[in-house]
Amino acid sequence: MSLLTANNLTLGYGDRLLLKGLNFSVNEGEFLCIVGENGSGKSTLVRCLLGLQKPAGGVIQPGEGLALNQIGYLPQQTVVQKDFPATVWEIVLSGCQGHCGLWPFYSKADKALAKANIARMGLTELTRRCYRELSGGQQQRVLLARALCATRRLMLLDEPVSGLDPRMTAEMYHLIDKLNHQEKITVIMVTHDLAAVREYASHVLHIGKKPLFGTNQEYFASDLGHHFTTLSQM
Amino acid sequence: MFDYLCATFYLDQPMVQNALLVGVLISLCASLLGVTLVLKRFSLIGDGLSHVAFGAMAIAGVLNFTHDMYFILPATILCAILMLRAGQNTVIMGDAVVAILSVASLAIGYLLVNLFSSSTNLTGDVCTTLFGSTSILTLKPFDVYLSIGLSLAVIAIFVLFYNKIFACTFDEDFARATGTPVTIYNFFIAAVIAVIIVLAMKLVGALLISALIIFPALSAMRVFRSFLAVTICSAVLSVVCSLAGLLVSIVAGTPVGSTIVCFDLVTFAIFSLVGLARRRFRVSLPAAAAACLAILMLASCSCSKSPTPPAVADNEVYDIDLLQQNETMAWALASNVTQTPDDYAGMRIRLAGRFGHVKNPENNQDMPACIITDATACCQMQFEFDQTGSPYPAEGTRIILSGKLTPVMRGKTKACYLENASFTVVQ
Structure with missing residues (x-):
């Protein structure tokens, strides 16, 4: 299968x-x-x-x-993201949104997951930096870390x-x-x-x-x- | 100190207290979703929706609802959903739909008002709706409770859905692909925006709402770099600017809406400079705080220069003496009186204005009246009187009029008539 x-x-x-x-x-x-x-x-x-x-x-x-919504996705950059004021941490954590359902806040497990994926992509030092000030390669790694938060399979x-x-x-x-x-x-x-x-x-x-x-x-x-x-x- | 503040800003007056409370809450709400709207390229949706709200208000007025909010709110929410939906599905139709809906409702609204209005002062009503003028100072208790309730609801919703709003703003496709019901949240955002627009019309009027929504967000985005910091900063900025604008307009007699927007504009300029400096010298928070302080200083400076109302010697005691107030307060008080004359029946009142005549629609006779107009001369209020004995002055002469307020029916609306009136001509 x-x-x-x-x-x-x-x-x-x-x-x-x-x-x-x-x-x-x-x-x-x-x-x-x-x-x-x-x-x-x-x-x-x-x-x-x-x-x-x-x-x-x-x-x-x-x-x-x-499930079809368990696909991690690394999109092409959009215009909106070019000048988006958000830190690496905020963006990676938003990858966990799918697990939250209706609950308004992120759980401890979500935060730990985000932290682990930031480390996996070698971004730990940049955690508090602003996304729009990173280089193209770093931005892609941030989005990859976010995708990893959403799923571990595909x-x-x-x-x-x-x-x-x-x-x-x-x-x-x-x-x-x-x-x-x-x-x-x-x-x-x-x-x-x-x-x-x-x-x-x-x-x-x-x-x-x-x-x-x-x-x-x-x-x-x-x-x-x-x-x-x-x-x-x- | 407190007494001084009270005296300068009329803080002891209930209508000023209401205005400040409602103004702070509304501007806080308006700024919250500004960041999302700017980033989603929906900056002008506020403008479009306010036109829709104007049209809805006109229809509600024609249908003679007691609480027009019950009609305006659902109508605006519906149009907001239509606009945001159009923006998503097809790229080209997005802003065209906003344009069509806003222009159409503006036209229909104005047409209906002209054809069916029961009001005696048509241009004045339209002018107030479009520019707000002093309507924040003439809130009825129902408006106050509704505004407080809705504002608190908007703030609660924003806090609860903050993370989801962030996910949907930053990357809609990703959020959707990983199982977030983005469409529902977008509808939700649209509904909240509609509520904010309807509320904010009281504060700055339909034409200036966009400024209230996007200026604080744009200013904050110059300086701060995380979504949370930008959101908090724009909320603070919005409240500071609205407070400063309200207080200055009360004291200096300027229109409330445009004063607030000017403060927003100045803030934007200052924050742009701070943003530039920040990239050079890596300071942000102290500079931003200093900028906020500067705005407040500016406000207090302009207040201290404000003219004091001219004192006119008179031995009589008045319940309402518009001569003891400055321009804005006098205007707000007078419009409270003319809107609900029954609440003030029997009170001794003194006011200043120009002499003129108004037509009594019941017998088509001209009644002598004291007419108060605002700076743009589009809004006016009339106080009829009748003083047989002494000759009337020429039309347009400035007079001071005093007498006992008596509500009278003129056509379908109540008008103000002063009994036992006496007037003096001002040189």
Whole structure:
């Protein structure tokens, strides 16, 4: 039984149909990368996986006791967040909001969890700092710590390294890889970085006119994978 | 010291006490959600909603409700939900819906008031609703209790939902994806904003509400860097500015709403400077505190320069003597008297104004009257009198009028008539 199964999924928004007949599944502990050109429907797929939007057809079936709202999410930065006055602590703690239900305040366990995740991301010294004054890489780590507060099972990362310099990018990938291998957290990552896909992914989902889903080796051996790799190297 | 304060600011008068209490509570409420609105890019929703509230007030007036709040509140809440909902679903329609709703209700409201109003002083009513003028000083007991109740409810709700409001403001998608019912909380925020707008109309009037909501939040965001600190600071700033504005306007005779907003503006300027300095020299709290002090100093300075009311020698004793009050207080007292003449029936009253005539709608006769207008000459109040014997002065002559207040019916409304009146012409 897999953690998440997509069955004959149709994606689209408004009257526009993006793609049809998408099938894939994610098992516990896997590292799935979603690749594809701009406008191919990656963001729509992400929104469907998170339950923010209903797919135009087909179903997304969570398994092994996972509820759809137990997916940790690392979003792309929004304009609102660029000048948001909040400390690292406030933001990471807000990841625990899902556990609170109607209760207005955070519990001791929530606070301990937030503290542990801040330490895990190496942010302890920055706990009281303001989010908008941090570097891009630090901001991404804060959002990752927040996602870890929300869930320990499945992480959905939406272009986690966009806008980061090479050193920060490497650090970020290292962190994600550690979460996947040492802490056994299942990862779904949307990315344009094929080098990273080849290095870290266990499975690849290519979204486009002819979607392709397979293991890392299968993808890069396929014509599509080969074609896409050459394209992105040009 | 206390006596001095009482005398300067009329603190012993119930209407001033009510105004200060309600003013503090309303401005506190208004500032709380300001941070969220600014960050969610909904700064102008306050403006839109206040227009809606104006329209609702006009409809309530036409339908002749005793407590118009029972109609205004639900109508405004409904429109608030519509506006916030539109802002989320479709990006382009967001501000267009705000524009449509606000302009439409403003137009319909003004049209209805013109067609069906039972009031004798139409422009005055509209002017008061739009700019607040002194309406905070003329609160009826029902308004006071309602404002206190609703303000406390808003504050309680904000404290209880603080963490959820933060989560929904910072990252709606994340909150939704991890199981927070964001839509419900957004409706909730919309409803609370509507309540605040309706309350704040009494304080600053419909056109200036946005300032009350966003200025303190913007000022606080210049200096502080955590959400909690920004929220607390904007609440403090809002209360300080409203208090300073109210007191200054009472003493200096300026319009309440615009005085408060000017204080908010000055605060914003000071805090922007503090924010700049802060990035250079890394000081924040002392500088912010100093800025607050500076504003209060400014307020007290302008108070001490205020003109004292002219004393007019007269051996008679009056129950209400508008000549002993400064402009703002006299205006507020006079409007209390003209709005509910029955409460003041039989009292000896003295007032100053210009001589003129008002039409009695029952027999179409011109009655001599003393007319008091405010600075913009859009609001006016009339005290009719009748003094056979001595000739009347020319229209527009300044007179001091005294007599015994008698409420009389003029059409559908009560008007003020002074019995046994006598007047003197002011040179």
